[in-house]
Amino acid sequence: MTAILGIWDVTIKTPIGSLVVEYMFTAGDDGLRGVATLRGDTTALDDIAVEGSRVTWRQSITKPMRLHLEFDVTVDGDQLTGHSRAGRLPRSAVSGARRG
Structure with a gap:
């Protein structure tokens, strides 16, 4: 859990x-x-789950349109990579860095 x-x-x-x-x-x-x-x-995240270095969660947004998103990322130190998906729309690449 502490990885994220x-x-x-x-x-x-x-x-x-x-x-x-x-x-x-x-x-x-x-x-x-x-x-x-x-x-x-600011939007709250739902169903956050950690399995080793893999982290998944869901969130709903209303801008720029109403969507329900599902995220699936892998944490490696202070970096994360993965994807998000909104229903049948194509996956979106996700990457990030933890702030020092």
Whole structure:
């Protein structure tokens, strides 16, 4: 679980362009929590799961359109790579770095 803890600057390469999103993962009494912040809008993450270096989660967004996203990334030290998917839309590449 500790592999993902911290604040991450994550780039998501979507069909409409790249988005740079801040993700923050923390450990609470009830498990792992996370939020994503883009342009001042913060969204809670759901169903965060960690299996070794693999981390998955879900989140819903309303801008630029209403979508339900599923993320699947691998953490390697202070770097993460993987993809996100919104329903039947093509996968979007995800990469990020943990803030020092």
